[in-house]
Amino acid sequence: MMTTRQPHQPKPKAIIFDLLTALLDSWSIWDASTPTGTSLEGRKWRKQYLEVTFGSTVYGPGSTYEELVARSAAESGLPTSAPEALLRNWTDLKAWPEVGRVLRELRGKGYLLGVVTNCSKELGHAAVRSAERAAEEEGEGKWKFDAAVTAEETGWYKPAVQAYHGILPLLGEDVRPEDVLFVAGSAGDVVGATKAGFRVVWNNHVGLERKGDVLPLREGKSLDEALADFL
Template sequence: MTTQRTPTPKAIIFDLLTALLDSWTIWDASTPTGTSLEGRKWRKQYLEVTFGSTNYGPGSAYEELVARSAADSGLPSSAPEALFRNWKDLEAWPGVGRVLRELREKGYLLGVVTNCSKELGHAAVRSAERTAEEAGEGKWEFDAAITAEETGWYKPAMQAYHGILPLLGEDVRPEDVLFVAGSAGDVVGATKAGFRVVWNNRVGLERKGDALPLREGNSLDEALLDFL
């Protein structure tokens, strides 16, 4: 779905765990049954809990919210424990590495904003970077990446999105950014933060609120078609 063409952004910032990485598979694998029947319910509850929070801190740290959403979904404590053990198995959606390299070649600054702890967030960022390395030659890194723990805010708070801007350079303003959302909450939050938004709706999540992305697709290529 496409609307009007927009000016070329200076930076493209990604949601990490849904727009770039297939975190849904390890959520499923970490449940007692190892199926999407339990995993999808837990994952959706996790999105509700994290996007319903504001400040990051004691009682609302990422690992605590993951465990709380598991309990809210009727899962035992072994489920979040298994998820954290499985974290190293996070993999990118098909084509992500190639797209990241293509965007870099076009001169965009590339970054990540994620509702995650510092330790798990940057481990997941590295998973995405390795995918880009495997799609080409040589080391590949994002220009900037920041977690909820580092900003002190969870998305959809504006501060969570704007926290990455100083890391990209003093001349990068909200209107210079294209945000690649992975969830409906990101479409709303990033729009309110002043970013232009496209949505890689890989798993077919329902829309929320009145904010509409410039484009919605079920792959990174489709969501970013106007910028590749």
């Protein structure tokens, strides 16, 4: 775990999450979608996918989510069957084990909770439901995020500032960047969300390498470890 010293700041009004890395174990279905079904191919592809998506800016023809998934597979030396399998396997996405409990704890403390994801509208909201179901399994009744927005809906991929700020109107007129804590899943999110004016913690579940000199408030290997100061 790594923390950085920060001056006292007021409690955030909203906690916004990266989806496919901070909340969900997308690494497992990337592995399962490769010809060997192993992390040897899956990790290489997944890391290339992060480079490709965070290296893009505008969402549109030629740079849709599905196209970037296919491009990163080809650049990793994988056949077209790999991205095709990933899309078939999409509903197999599962949350990290602690996610449901932590989301319910945060809701109980009064935070607004949201998701910003570099994904298409259809796949992104399907993945959001995977995280919501994890929270439902920890209690009774339906559980939903206060807001969720995809790259397709904002027209921007993270780390563009517009991608992060696209969720703010959905959370209410009084929520400003300085009112937000962002839970990053990748190193690119640590940098991007900081530039967007958010406070940032990092759920570095799989031990990704840091990028640049920007540090999160706290880095942990689980969601509750990353959010220890807010639970």
